[in-house]
Amino acid sequence: MYSTVHIVDDDRSFRIAVGRLLSVSGFNIQLYASGQELLAHLPLATEIGCILLDLDMPGLNGLELQETLAEQAPNFPIVFLTGHGDIRASVQAIKAGADDFLEKPVKREALLPAIGRALLRAKTSRDERERINSARSRLDALSPREFEVLRFLVHGKLNKQIAYALGLSERTIKAHRHNIMEKFGVRSLAEIVSVVERLGLVNAVDDPPAS
Amino acid sequence: MGVLRDWIRRSRWLTVVCALFTSAITAAEASEFVERVPRVLVLYPYDERVAATTVAGEAVRARLLEATGGKIDLFSEFLDLARFPEVHHVDHMAQFLAEKYSNRQPDIVIALGEQSAKFIATHRTLLAKNARIIVAGFNRTTALRINLPDDVLGVFTEFDILKTAQMAQHLQPDAHHLFIIGGSSDFDRWWLDTARAGLASFAKNYKTTYLENLTIAEFAAAAAAFPPDSIVLVLTIFKDRSGRNFIPRDAVKQIAADATAPIYGPYATYIDSGIVGGNVVTFESLGSKVADLSLDVLGGKPVDHVDAPHVDMVDARQLERWGLSEKRLPPGTVQMFRQPTFLEQYWISALVTLAIVATQSIAIAVLLVERRRRRLAEKQSRSRLLEVIHLNQSATAGALSASIAHELNQPLGAIRSNAEAASSLLRSSHPDLKLIEQILIDIQDDDQRAHDIILRMRGLLKKRAEIDWQRFDLNELTTISIKILQGEASRRGISVTSNPADGALPIRADKVHIQQVILNIAMNAMDAMHSRRGMQRKLMLETRLTKDSKAELSISDSGHGIPENLLSVIFDPFYTTKVAGTGLGLSIARTIVHTYGGEICAANRCEGGAVFRVKLPLAEKG
Known part of the structure; x- marks a missing residue:
């Protein structure tokens, strides 16, 4: 899977030059003349890539495009490039989740690391996302009874307590617990708790039944 | 007489x-x-x-x-x-x-x-x-x-020939000859005797000749041969040697006609007969004297015979004829037939003419001074205007400086990236030379682009001491202005479009000034779109040839328009709705347009936003 840098700049000459530099430096590149063009050809969410975005453009400007991209392509870190260091714009961009804020003319020594960091973040976040997705799919594989048992487990309840709460036998609970560990592919209760927490699903299971 | x-x-x-x-x-x-x-x-x-x-x-x-x-x-x-x-x-x-x-x-x-x-x-x-x-x-x-x-x-009335002789002496101080003319009648002879007695001592100063016992022809012949430095006194000629009778003044007239020296006589009647003058009695003075004597009689005063007053009287024409100076006349001399000098004769006309000429001269002088002052004032006001325009240019340049810097960063950034890419390519084992060549071409283009930006910036700041009249195409200038504005528009997320007229629109003006008009209006339009969101920010520059053969430039925006009640004041100086505005941009734009014989107006568009129209006369051919 290649990492692609999506370059959005209304200045043709500039975007070609930066494209060349990144291309020579081993990146895939895609060039767009405007924010609209980028939106019309949004990369697949599964791709790893970042967006090198010119702040000042006619039509949709950088910050406005950032807003739209946050909804439509949240997985692509944005590196801003601007002709003039505008503190207000840079603060706004960073607050809105921009990865970096560079000034034109940009040196390779500044550009490449910034792009590298953005892509790394893209990759990390994609891995994370995949992990969460797989965890979620594992969670989804649980039967309703198993999910109920999980809720008690992550809150540190004993088998005996769970059996009592659910009105089942301790053995049955043990079998469910085994199945859960099997479906999560883990060997200890601690690992299950960790996965559930990482998924941000603690709340989803955090509904301790009255005991 | x-x-x-x-x-x-x-x-x-x-x-x-x-x-x-x-x-x-x-x-x-x-x-x-x-x-x-x-x-x-x-x-x-x-x-x-x-x-x-x-x-x-x-x-x-x-x-x-x-x-x-x-x-x-x-x-x-x-x-x-x-x-x-x-x-x-x-x-x-x-x-x-x-x-x-x-x-x-x-x-x-x-x-x-x-x-x-x-x-x-x-x-x-x-x-x-x-x-x-x-x-x-x-x-x-x-x-x-x-x-x-x-x-x-x-x-x-006693006729004193000596007084007449003395008058002649006054007038002719350099005379050497003295001639005394008298006729042959008893009275004439009495006169000659009287004269001999009266002039006895006076005559010693001159070579004196008494001309008597001559015919009228002989008198005239003698008169025609007088040396020029002669004083000639004529007494009376009632009769000449031939016994011919004369009215004395007629005889005098004949003698004086061809005389070669001035003739003087003791009678007022001789005046106008060709003599210069003499010591004479006038009838007015005689009458007054008689009346005075009568009054003395009536008043019972002691009385006796009196002499009628004599006056020195001359014929001014004769003075002129003999070249005698009137300054040498005895004081109180009466000048007869004196041609009044031009001023004496026409003094009223002369005075009026002089007054009119003087008034005219003064009026002309005043007008000239006024014109000079007006020219000076016009020149000053123009140089003020040029100053103000330049200040306005500087302000515009200041406002645009950020975007111009940004704009400059585009080619500079491109050059840098291209150069870095090229150097990376060269380090690789199989450099793509074609790509490197293309990169170098692009670097040159970007360098040219940077150069153009700097030129435009310089043009924007160009100061004028005098209007630099040029003939140019309004379309071209609009294109240049759009380039200047592009950076700022892009910074503000405004899209600039242009719709130029098909043919050229030649106008005659100072390019820098008209460009300033465009920039002022366009900057104003961009400010007006401040609150609009991205896609809706549009600046449109349009040129066309109007039906009355004028070059028209319309600048429209997609801003909030101008409130109808303000349409009439937006061109007034210092009128502004912006916190940081000077209120001079549009005012200066209007002044410039008027300077070049054009018109400027503002209106709201039906589809929203405002439109400013600048109409300028087309340049004459050639």
């Missing part, structure tokens, strides 16, 4: 010898004057048409009336003795007058001229027994000749 001559001539022909009267006036009779208005009878020898006596008589009347305040009875009798000399008639006339004045006995009888004097001397007992008689108009010699009674008072 020929009157004196008439007196003299007529006196010669009258042979009536008057009797001697010795009528004394008693003191009692004299005292009668005070009880009633005094009566004065003036006797004229001729009819009322003869000017000499009439002038003298009028002078008498005027003086008497003036001195008595009108309280005097004046009577005049024109005896006409020259035409009616018959003794019989004269006696009848005396009888008639005696009857006429029997109840109005005159207190004084004034007899003008020799004949009147003889008449009253003869008939006084009949006419005016108690009256005092005053005679005038002849000399003592004549008085003796006609045997006037002793108690008759005379105002005598």
Whole structure:
């Protein structure tokens, strides 16, 4: 899977030059003349890539495009490039989740690391996302009874307590617990708790039944 | 003027010898004057048409009336003795007058001229027994000749040839010759003798010649041969050697006609006969003198014979003829026939003309000064305008500086990235030379682009000391202006579009100024779109040729438009709705457009936003 840098700049000459530099430096590149063009050809969410975005453009400007991209392509870190260091714009961009804020003319020594960091973040976040997705799919594989048992487990309840709460036998609970560990592919209760927490699903299971 | 001559001539022909009267006036009779208005009878020898006596008589009347305040009875009798000399008639006339004045006995009888004097001397007992008689108009010699009674008072006209000679001497100080001309009649000879006696010492200073016993032709011939440094005195010529009779002034006229030296004479009548002048008696002064004597008589003052006053009189034309300076004239000299100088003659016209010319000159001078001042003021105001435009340019440049810097960063950034890419490529084992070549071409293009931006920036700041008139295409200038604005528009997320007219729109103006107009309006438009969101920020520059053959540039925005009530004031100086605005942009734009004979107006578009239209006259061909 290649990492692609999506370059959005209304200045043709500039975007070609930066494209060349990144291309020579081993990146895939895609060039767009405007924010609209980028939106019309949004990369697949599964791709790893970042967006090198010119702040000042006619039509949709950088910050406005950032807003739209946050909804439509949240997985692509944005590196801003601007002709003039505008503190207000840079603060706004960073607050809105921009990865970096560079000034034109940009040196390779500044550009490449910034792009590298953005892509790394893209990759990390994609891995994370995949992990969460797989965890979620594992969670989804649980039967309703198993999910109920999980809720008690992550809150540190004993088998005996769970059996009592659910009105089942301790053995049955043990079998469910085994199945859960099997479906999560883990060997200890601690690992299950960790996965559930990482998924941000603690709340989803955090509904301790009255005991 | 020929009157004196008439007196003299007529006196010669009258042979009536008057009797001697010795009528004394008693003191009692004299005292009668005070009880009633005094009566004065003036006797004229001729009819009322003869000017000499009439002038003298009028002078008498005027003086008497003036001195008595009108309280005097004046009577005049024109005896006409020259035409009616018959003794019989004269006696009848005396009888008639005696009857006429029997109840109005005159207190004084004034007899003008020799004949009147003889008449009253003869008939006084009949006419005016108690009256005092005053005679005038002849000399003592004549008085003796006609045997006037002793108690008759005379105002005598004595002709002093020396005074005339002295006047000549004044006028001709360098003269060496003296000629005295006299005729052959008894009177002429008497005159010559008188002159010899009177001029005895005067003549010693000159080479003196008496011209006498000559015919008129001989006189004229002699006159034509006078040395130029001669003084010529003419007395009287009643008769020449040949016995031919003359009116003296006519003889004088003939002699003076071809004379080679100035001629002077003792008679006022000679004036206008070609003589320069002389010491003469005028009839006015004679009359006044007679009146004064009469008043003395009426006032009971002691009285005696008096001489009529003499005046120096010259003919100004003759002065000019002989080149004699009027400055040398004795003081009080009367100049006859003096051609008034131009100023004397036309002084009113001259004054008015002068005044008009002066007024005009002043007006012209004032207008010239005014024009100079206006030019200066215009020049100053233009240089002020240029200053203001330049300040406006600087402000615009300041406002655009961020975007211009940004714009400059585009090519610079591209150059840098291209160069870095190229150097990376060169480090690789198989450099793509084609790509490197393309990169170098692109670097050159970007360098040119940066150069253009700097040029535009410089153009934006160009200062003018004078308007730099150029002929250029409004479309081209619009394109350049869009380039200048592009950076700022892009910074603000505004899309700029243009819709140029098909053909060129040649106008004549200062490019920098018209560009400033476009920038001012466009910047204003961009400010107006501040609150709009991205896709809606549109700036459109359109040019077209109007139906009335003018170049029109419209700049429209997608802002919030202009409130209708402000449309009329937005071009006023210092009117602004922006916190940081000076309110000068549009005002300066309008001033510039007006300077180049154009118009500017603002309106709201139906689809929202405002549109500014600038109309400029097309440049003439060539």
